[in-house]
Amino acid sequence: MYSKKVIEEFSNPHNVGVIEDADGVGEIGSTVDGDIINISIKVKDDVIEDIKFKTFGCVVAISTSSAVTRLAKGKNVDEALELANEDVLEALGGLPEGKDKCSGFALDALKLAIEDYQEKNK
Amino acid sequence: MDHSATTPVDPLVVDAMLPYFSEMFGNSSSLHSFGMEAAEALARAREQVAEAIGASPEEIIFTSGGTESDNLAIRGVIPHDAGKKHIITSVIEHPAVLNTCAFLESMGHDITYVPVDADGIIDLQELKGSIRDDTVLISVMHANNEVGTIQPIEEIAKIAKENDIYFHTDAVQTVGKVPVNVDDLGVDMLSISSHKIHGPKGAGALYVRKGTVIEPIVFGGNHERGLRSGTENIPGIVGLGKAMSLASELLGTDAKHMQEMRDSLISRVFDALPDVRLNGHPTQRLPNNVNLSFKYVEGESMLMMLDMKGIAVSTGSACSSKSMNASHVLTSLKLEDDYIHGSLRISLGKENTMEDVDYVVESLKEIVLKLREMSPLSNS
Numbered sequence: 001m002y003s004k005k006v007i008e009e010f011s012n013p014h015n016v017g018v019i020e021d022a023d024g025v026g027e028i029g030s031t032v033d034g035d036i037i038n039i040s041i042k043v044k045d046d047v048i049e050d051i052k053f054k055t056f057g058c059v060v061a062i063s064t065s066s067a068v069t070r071l072a073k074g075k076n077v078d079e080a081l082e083l084a085n086e087d088v089l090e091a092l093g094g095l096p097e098g099k100d101k102c103s104g105f106a107l108d109a110l111k112l113a114i115e116d117y118q119e120k121n122k
Numbered sequence: 123m124d125h126s127a128t129t130p131v132d133p134l135v136v137d138a139m140l141p142y143f144s145e146m147f148g149n150s151s152s153l154h155s156f157g158m159e160a161a162e163a164l165a166r167a168r169e170q171v172a173e174a175i176g177a178s179p180e181e182i183i184f185t186s187g188g189t190e191s192d193n194l195a196i197r198g199v200i201p202h203d204a205g206k207k208h209i210i211t212s213v214i215e216h217p218a219v220l221n222t223c224a225f226l227e228s229m230g231h232d233i234t235y236v237p238v239d240a241d242g243i244i245d246l247q248e249l250k251g252s253i254r255d256d257t258v259l260i261s262v263m264h265a266n267n268e269v270g271t272i273q274p275i276e277e278i279a280k281i282a283k284e285n286d287i288y289f290h291t292d293a294v295q296t297v298g299k300v301p302v303n304v305d306d307l308g309v310d311m312l313s314i315s316s317h318k319i320h321g322p323k324g325a326g327a328l329y330v331r332k333g334t335v336i337e338p339i340v341f342g343g344n345h346e347r348g349l350r351s352g353t354e355n356i357p358g359i360v361g362l363g364k365a366m367s368l369a370s371e372l373l374g375t376d377a378k379h380m381q382e383m384r385d386s387l388i389s390r391v392f393d394a395l396p397d398v399r400l401n402g403h404p405t406q407r408l409p410n411n412v413n414l415s416f417k418y419v420e421g422e423s424m425l426m427m428l429d430m431k432g433i434a435v436s437t438g439s440a441c442s443s444k445s446m447n448a449s450h451v452l453t454s455l456k457l458e459d460d461y462i463h464g465s466l467r468i469s470l471g472k473e474n475t476m477e478d479v480d481y482v483v484e485s486l487k488e489i490v491l492k493l494r495e496m497s498p499l500s501n502s
Contacts, residue, residue: 002426010423011430016496027498031459034420038498054498056463058422062496 003093006063013066015073017052023120026112028105035061037109039069043117046077053109060099064106067091077114083107123482124434125318125410126267126295126469131361132320138364139322142357149353151343160356167363174370175312176303177329183346184359187326188294188315189218192261194328194350195290195311196222198336199259200231208232208257212244212273213454214266216292220450223261232256238454241403242271250281257287264293264302264312268438268451268467269402270411272300279308288334294318294326298369299377299408310334314366316358320472321365325358376472381409383470387479388412394487399461401452410470413438415461418500419493424466427489433482438465460499 002010022040029036035057042050051073053065067088072080088103089095095103142163148156150164168179185191196219200207211223213235223233234252238244244262260282265272275291282289293302294315304312311334316325330336330349342351369376392398397417416424421437428435438449439462448462457465468482494500 007426007430010426013496018498031463031499034463036498054496056418056497056499057420059426061420062423 001096002059002063003095005091005093006059006095009063009066009092010059013053013062015052015066015069016054018054019050019052022113024113024115024117026109026114026116028109028112029057031056034058035105037061037065037106039065039106039109039113041072041110041113041117043077048072048075048077048080048114051110051113053106055106060095060103061105063092064088064095064103065109067103068106068110072110077117081111081114083110123468123470123474123478124436125471125474126408126467127436128317128323129320129471130473131317131322132365132368134368135321135361135364139357139361142360146356148356150356151345151353160354163356163360164354167359170363170367171314171327174297174302174366175314175329176305178332180347181304181329181332183328183330183349184354184362185326185328185350186324186355187317188216188292188313189326190350191313191315191326191328192216192218192290192292193222194336194339195313195330196259196261197226197339198349199288199290199311199334200226201335201337204258206230206232206256208234208254210234210236210249210252210257210260210287212236212238212262214238214242214268214271214451215261215263216267216294219261219263219292236262238271240455241406242266242269242401242451242455243403243406244273244278246274246277246281249278253281253285253287257285259288259290261290261292264291264296264307265300265408265411266402266451267295268449269413269455270295270408270469271403272296272406272408275307275309282310283308295408297366298373299380299410301373304329304331311336314362316362316365319365319369322358322361325355325362327362372472377409379472380470380474383474383476383479384409384412386476387468387470387483388414390479390483391486394483395490399457401455401457401461401465408469412468412470414466414468415457416464416466416490417460418497419464419490421463421465423493424464424486424489427492428466428482428485431481431485431489433485436467436469438467439463 421439
């Protein structure tokens with residue numbers, strides 16, 4: 001059902017944790033909905049130097065969170081904001097039908113974290 | 123560890139079935155000797171099934187499985203020209219019952235879905251209160267396939283009898299796990315599935331008490347007393363018969379073994395991890411059913427990690443798109459949000475061992491701790 005890349009990302013997720021002195025934090029979801037994704041970023045000169053996630057959710061929620069943090073790390077915040085669902089799907093070798101839209105959730109959390117950073121640094 | 127989903131066929135059952143594929147391939151309706159062999163096998167299997175549940179052979183209708191048995195029981199008692207009728211069932215039935223009821227609703231009949239308490243036991247007062255003059259059937263499962271709760275079938279049967287209403291129970295999860303005797307239970311109809319009791323897939327039976335007025339839902343050559351037409355699946359039925367015999371013969375030892383593993387698994391998981399909840403009734407439950415919810419983690423993630431360790435389980439917390447939809451059973455038990463997304467059903471089989479239980483407990487501990495470390499809800 002899941003691609004090898006998804007299983008690999010799920011089994012050995014990258015960037016798990018919380019950055020204590022984060023420059024931006026984004027959290028999305030609730031226990032009622034199910035998925036909760038928290039992404040924190042450390043930014044220097046508009047570049048995402050460090051990024052961590054904590055996720056409560058299914059295989060897709062965890063693997064996309066991990067993939068999104070990998071993709072965003074080292075990117076300029078504006079570039080990171082342009083990351084699209086397709087980029088995440090590509091990084092994971094696709095998602096099963098019906099779950100292919102779930103990757104947007106982790107991207108939303110990333111965007112909230114970046115917006116939080118931008119808001120604080122206006 | 124997913125024996126409530128299905129079981130491997132017992133080698134003794136395979137041996138019993140094998141001759142009926144090619145050596146004795148007859149059609150039981152044929153008058154020649156090949157047909158006779160098939161007819162004899164059919165009669166023997168019917169006796170085996172009947173004996174296992176304390177019924178008479180003529181009360182056994184062979185079907186393709188539990189789902190068809192449920193369909194026949196529920197749709198069969200509503201005469202096609204009867205006008206609007208009323209059926210009572212529970213909110214935690216198997217989809218084979220719920221969707222059959224939904225279909226009948228779409229045909230204009232009325233269905234009452236009686237709620238259950240937090241342990242999954244049906245509300246008998248509500249059930250009594252919902253009886254109407256046009257109620258023709260009560261259908262309540264013997265034990266729930268997800269949370270393992272065993273219903274007070276004898277009491278429901280009494281209520282049904284007092285009100286002159288037919289009573290059907292889906293017993294696919296209980297045969298071979300707890301005593302199933304149609305007279306002790308007091309049921310008019312009872313569904314059986316072969317593949318849940320180490321028999322082959324594609325075979326099942328419906329017990330129909332003598333005198334029960336029921337119409338077929340499949341028409342044809344009037345097999346099975348006209349109630350289920352279609353050339354019989356002789357190898358499958360032979361397998362079902364053998365599986366039923368073995369199940370009733372070994373019930374005492376198998377159930378005790380499974381219950382010991384169940385209780386050990388539950389208490390050790392509770393010792394190993396905080397924030398765990400047992401779903402379903404603590405004592406009125408299938409001897410092989412463990413249904414646990416783990417706070418801060420999600421069911422599918424646990425399932426996949428267990429799968430990677432070679433442990434097959436199932437979850438009632440499936441996720442679709444952005445919203446996670448917990449199963450209708452867990453929802454009916456009114457689990458808190460904290461627990462509803464992190465459920466796992468571990469259903470043991472007679473071939474499992476205490477070593478398997480050790481491995482499951484160790485693996486679960488490791489996996490839940492790993493996922494909790496990843497979870498924003500957990501402090502760990």
